Amino acid sequence: MNALNSLMDGFGTALTPLNLLWAAVGVLLGTAIGVLPGIGPAMAVALLLPVTYGLEPTGAFIMFAGIYYGAMFGGSTTSILLNTPGESAAVVAAMEGNPMAKSGRGAQALAAAAIGHFTGGMVGTILLVALAPTVADLAVDIGAPDYFAIMVLAFIAVTSVLGSSRIRGLASLLIGLTIGLVGLDQMTGQQRLTFGSLQLADGVDVVIVAVGLFAIGEALWVAAHLRRRPPDPIPVGRPWLGRADVRRTWKSWARGPFIGFPFGAIPAGGAEIPTFLSYVTEKRLSKHKDEWGKGAIEGVAGPESAASASAAGTLVSMLTLGLPTTAVAAVMLAAFQQYGIQPGPLLFEREPDLVWGLIASLFVGMVLLLALNLPLAPVWAKLLRIPRPYLYAGIMFFAAVGAYAVGGEVIDLVILLIIGLIGFGMRRYGLPVLPAIIGVILGPAAEQQLRRALQISDGSVTGLVDTPFSVIVYAVVVLLLAWPLVRKALPRKGART
Amino acid sequence: MTTSTTDTAPVPAPGRRSWLRDHSELGVCALLLALGVLVLADALTMDVDITQRGPVGPKTVPIVVGAGLLVIAALLAVDVLRGGRGQAETGEDVDLSEPADWRTVLLLAGVFLGAAVLIEPLGFPVAGALLFWGAAFALGSRRVDRDPLIAAVVSFVTYAVFNNLLGVPLPGGPLMGVL
Numbered sequence: 184m185n186a187l188n189s190l191m192d193g194f195g196t197a198l199t200p201l202n203l204l205w206a207a208v209g210v211l212l213g214t215a216i217g218v219l220p221g222i223g224p225a226m227a228v229a230l231l232l233p234v235t236y237g238l239e240p241t242g243a244f245i246m247f248a249g250i251y252y253g254a255m256f257g258g259s260t261t262s263i264l265l266n267t268p269g270e271s272a273a274v275v276a277a278m279e280g281n282p283m284a285k286s287g288r289g290a291q292a293l294a295a296a297a298i299g300h301f302t303g304g305m306v307g308t309i310l311l312v313a314l315a316p317t318v319a320d321l322a323v324d325i326g327a328p329d330y331f332a333i334m335v336l337a338f339i340a341v342t343s344v345l346g347s348s349r350i351r352g353l354a355s356l357l358i359g360l361t362i363g364l365v366g367l368d369q370m371t372g373q374q375r376l377t378f379g380s381l382q383l384a385d386g387v388d389v390v391i392v393a394v395g396l397f398a399i400g401e402a403l404w405v406a407a408h409l410r411r412r413p414p415d416p417i418p419v420g421r422p423w424l425g426r427a428d429v430r431r432t433w434k435s436w437a438r439g440p441f442i443g444f445p446f447g448a449i450p451a452g453g454a455e456i457p458t459f460l461s462y463v464t465e466k467r468l469s470k471h472k473d474e475w476g477k478g479a480i481e482g483v484a485g486p487e488s489a490a491s492a493s494a495a496g497t498l499v500s501m502l503t504l505g506l507p508t509t510a511v512a513a514v515m516l517a518a519f520q521q522y523g524i525q526p527g528p529l530l531f532e533r534e535p536d537l538v539w540g541l542i543a544s545l546f547v548g549m550v551l552l553l554a555l556n557l558p559l560a561p562v563w564a565k566l567l568r569i570p571r572p573y574l575y576a577g578i579m580f581f582a583a584v585g586a587y588a589v590g591g592e593v594i595d596l597v598i599l600l601i602i603g604l605i606g607f608g609m610r611r612y613g614l615p616v617l618p619a620i621i622g623v624i625l626g627p628a629a630e631q632q633l634r635r636a637l638q639i640s641d642g643s644v645t646g647l648v649d650t651p652f653s654v655i656v657y658a659v660v661v662l663l664l665a666w667p668l669v670r671k672a673l674p675r676k677g678a679r680t
Numbered sequence: 681m682t683t684s685t686t687d688t689a690p691v692p693a694p695g696r697r698s699w700l701r702d703h704s705e706l707g708v709c710a711l712l713l714a715l716g717v718l719v720l721a722d723a724l725t726m727d728v729d730i731t732q733r734g735p736v737g738p739k740t741v742p743i744v745v746g747a748g749l750l751v752i753a754a755l756l757a758v759d760v761l762r763g764g765r766g767q768a769e770t771g772e773d774v775d776l777s778e779p780a781d782w783r784t785v786l787l788l789a790g791v792f793l794g795a796a797v798l799i800e801p802l803g804f805p806v807a808g809a810l811l812f813w814g815a816a817f818a819l820g821s822r823r824v825d826r827d828p829l830i831a832a833v834v835s836f837v838t839y840a841v842f843n844n845l846l847g848v849p850l851p852g853g854p855l856m857g858v859l
Contacts, residue, residue, distance in 0.1 A: 220773055237846030350759055351766050354712055354752045360745045361719055368738035375742060376722050399792075401771075406784045406819060410775040571773055572821035573830065579792060579815045580808060584838055587799065588848045596796035600789060607785070612708050613766025634736045642736070 186316045193539030196241060197547050205242045206544050209249020210551045216250070217257020218563045219574060220265065224254035225510035226401060229393040230581045232518055233588040240522045241537050245544040247518060251494055251511050252304055252548055255454070256556060259296045259487055260563055264289065264416040273490075275458040279475070279482030284417045286478055290560075294422035295484040297556050299436050303488035304549040306440035307447070307495025312542060315531070318503040322528040327636035328647050330505075330527075332656035334629035337506055339660050340449075341618045348613065355614040358605065359622020362387055369631055387598060388589045389517040392623045395599045396616050397510075398582040400606020402575045407607075409571060416567040422560050432484040435465050439488025446489075447496025449508065454490040461489035495545070502526055502538060505628075513620045520624070705766060709757040716749030787818035803853010808835035 196202060216227040227250050235243050258273040263280035276296060283292040322329075342352030365376045366386025377383040424432070439461050446457040465485040466475050475482060500506040505527040507513040519526050524534060531538055556563070586599040609616060633647075640646020648654055723742035768776055791814035798807040812831035821827055839856075842848040 220771075233842070233848060234846060237842070237848045348759070348764070348766065350752060350755050350764075353748075354708070354756060357712070357745060357749050357752055358715070361715060361749070364719070364742055364745060371738050373726060373738040375726070375738060376719065378722075403785050403788060404769065405771065405773050406788050407780040407782065408774045408776055408778065409781070409784070409819065410773050570821060572816040572819035575819055576812045576815035576821075576831075577834065579788065580812045580834065581838075583792065583795065583808065583811055584842065584850075587804070588842065588850065591849065591851070593796050593799060596799075597793070600792055600796075604789070608708065608711075610769040611766075611780075612705050613768060614708070630741045633741070637736045 186312055189316075189535060189539045190312055190543060192535070193541075193543030194546075196536055196540030197245065197543035202242055202245050202540065202544060203547065205238075205246040206249050206548045207551055207555075209246035210253040210548050210555060212246075213250035213253020214257040214260075214552070214556060214559075214563060215253075215566060217254030218260050218566045219257075219569065220261055220567065220571075222254075222401075222574075222578065223258065223397075223510075224251055225514055226397040226578075227254045228511055228514045228518070229390075229397045230578070230585055232390045232393065232514070232521070233585040235518050235521045236588055240524065240534075241540050243518065243522075244515070244537065244541045245548075247515055248498075248541055248545055249548040249551075251515075252300070252491065252545070252552060254511075255490055255494060256297065256300045256552060257563065259300075259483075259490070260293060260560070261567065263292045263296065263483070264419060264564055265567060274455075275462045275486040276483060276490075278462065279479050282476065283478035283480065283483065284419065288478060288480075289417055289419040290422045291424055291428055291480060292478075292483050293419060293560050294424045294557065295428070295432055295480050296487040297422060297553060297560075298424070299432075299439060299484045299487035300491040301549055301553040302436040303440045303443060303491030304495060304545070304552075306437075306488075307444050307492030308542065308545045308549070310440070310444050310492075311495045311499055311545075315499050315503050315542075318499060319528045319531045322504060323532075325528065325652055326650065327632045327639065329650055329652045329656070331629060331632040331636055331647060332653040332660075333504055333506055334625050334632065336656050336660050336663075337508075337621060337625055338618070338629075339663050340508075341615075341621050343663055343666075351612070351614045352618050355609060355616065356618035356622045358609075358614075359392075359619035360626040361622075362392055362602075362619075363623045363626030369627060370634060382592070382594050387602075387623075388595070389520060389624055390589050391586050391595055391599050392602055393514050393517055393620060394582045394585045395602030396606040396609075396620060397514075398578050398585075399599060399603025400610060400616070402578045402582070403603055403607040404610040405571075405575055409575075416564055419560060419564050422557050428480055431471070432480055434468075435461075435481040435485035436488045438464065439485045439490075440492035442485075443489030443492035444496040447493030447508065448499045449496075454493045454509075457489045457493050458486040461485040498542075498545075502530055502541075503528060505530075507621060507624065510617045510620060513617070513624055516624055703760055705760045706757060708766075709753045709760065712749050712753035712756065716746050716753060719746035719749060784818055784820075788815055791815055791818055800851060801853070803855055804850040805832075805836050805839045806853055806855055808838065811835075 197206065213227060216222050217224060228247055231250065259276040259280070262273040262277035263284050266277050266281035280292040280296065283289060338356055342356050343349050365383055367373065367384055368375055374384060442461045442464065443454065443457040462482055462485065465481040469475065469479060469481050471479055497509050497512045500508050501512040501516060505516065505525060507516045516526060582599065583596060586595045589595055606616060636646050648657060719742050723739050723746060726739050770776065791811060795807045795811035795814065798810065809831040812834055813828050816827050816831070839850055843850050
């Protein structure tokens with residue numbers, strides 16, 4: 184099989200000492216950052232974007248992939264030991280994991296989570312290997328109208344599937360699109376929203392927007408509401424599982440990926456929905472129903488496995504279609520753009536070394552993650568005690584490094600602070616951050632595809648819907664938009680949850 | 681859509697301040713409105729006669745985005761007046777039970793701006809250390825013995841990693857000139 188050969192070549196790339204080092208650095212850094220309260224995977228990758236200026240792309244993406252998986256694992260550690268999940272994907276881990284830790288079974292909870300991440304990631308990555316080349320082949324001759332349709336789908340999906348309010352999601356998206364407009368028009372060189380400033384003519388760098396919204400915005404927001412006494416983490420020993428626990432959990436580990444992977448691949452909010460679905464499934468299938476809510480180990484194993492697999496699913500749509508479905512994928516897409524690489528169907532043809540090296544390094548990273556995290560868990564638990572002033576001062580500091588490294592301009596730091604203040608306001612008033620970042624990253628590309636499509640059709644709007652692919656995508660968009668109305672019209676039968 | 685109730689009747693004059701505080705989200709609408717006007721004004725004053733190629737010029741998308749901002753500002757205002765509220769974000773270190781601590785936020789922003797100004801004259805290592813120390817101070821850390829030391833170590837190590845290891849140039853400043 185062709186994919187297998189390519190994967191073997193990929194292992195050749197991933198197993199060079201230097202790339203192995205980047206994978207290990209990524210996994211360790213990702214876990215440490217994920218464990219640190221207040222920093223999620225998206226902020227972690229955003230803060231590390233500046234390394235793309237000094238690293239060659241393969242090494243950088245191998246490291247980013249390690250950070251992604253590591254940070255998701257680290258996030259569940261925080262949930263289990265602190266019961267205050269920092270990001271949505273880790274909410275479910277707290278529901279059973281924290282009661283387990285409280286009743287002295289923290290070591291088992293961490294082990295169930297770690298092995299769950301390993302199996303989920305492994306199965307997810309195998310599915311990625313099997314599916315991604317096929318998707319890329321199918322998508323390889325899609326044109327401008329199809330790309331535009333996919334981007335419209337991404338815009339609508341992030342605003343209407345996620346979050347509680349569509350209006351606020353759309354407001355966030357429009358803020359992002361506006362920031363994306365600043366600078367010279369790509370097709371005509373016309374200045375837009377630059378107000379005659381040479382600085383703004385280059386546009387606002389995506390790195391600055393990502394770091395501003397995720398890092399500065401978050402630091403300022405936490406500063407306004409800093410908990411006077413941080414919650415005390417529950418001390419934990421080395422993770423291990425008894426035979427009885429393994430017998431209870433292996434099915435949960437095996438089921439998780441098949442719930443997580445599909446949800447990661449579609450723009451439906453990444454790990455949030457599948458972790459919850461997996462939780463509900465495991466609860467229904469469990470033979471120990473009395474333990475649920477008091478620390479049922481299946482409730483940690485299944486969702487964690489689903490979360491990890493959803494990360495692999497996310498990579499399918501990002502690598503093959505250039506469609507980011509989560510905040511992390513959006514920031515990784517920004518990293519691709521920094522290198523002038525456009526993820527999409529052609530990526531597998533143009534950059535086979537990079538793509539397959541990246542995929543192979545996912546397997547390597549998963550093994551490293553398991554090998555490092557089981558013995559290191561007590562060390563990670565200590566990170567939860569870091570004094571909060573240092574933590575958030577560090578975030579401000581590294582955000583400044585990242586923004587300054589973009590071009591060595593002080594004005595970039597001022598723009599960073601302004602975007603940070605916007606991020607602060609968005610957090611205060613419940614405007615989700617993800618639509619804004621998607622708007623900044625995909626907005627200019629969407630405009631270009633739109634104009635290209637209309638140029639081909641000579642201005643006729645039918646040019647946007649003249650391929651079967653784009654028609655299908657728009658049908659999905661309409662379905663998403665109409666869903667709340669449809670649900671209201673349907674007779675209420677699912678009221679008992 | 682958010683859950684909206686119709687029980688927020690207009691409040692009489694004495695309660696005006698608290699009404700405003702309750703509806704501070706209208707400020708977001710005002711900002712969106714202003715942004716929309718700005719984008720539209722910029723798009724409509726654009727001079728595109730020479731540069732236009734193809735049926736869709738550089739004006740079209742800004743006009744759509746600007747109009748979208750106006751519509752969303754109006755819709756959000758309606759939602760807020762009908763009792764809809766954006767949920768403030770929660771997190772591990774976020775305690776929403778107490779009112780916002782504006783002093784810390786302003787101090788942090790000030791420290792950040794100050795450090796930005798100092799990068800060029802003092803060089804990155806010194807300005808970065810001041811940023812870290814100042815931010816830690818703003819966030820309530822008062823260990824005069826430990827804080828500056830940690831700040832200096834973080835800043836110098838980062839400088840070395842970026843400047844020498846990764847090849848991302850950062851200004852060393854007079855201090856690096858001496859060393």
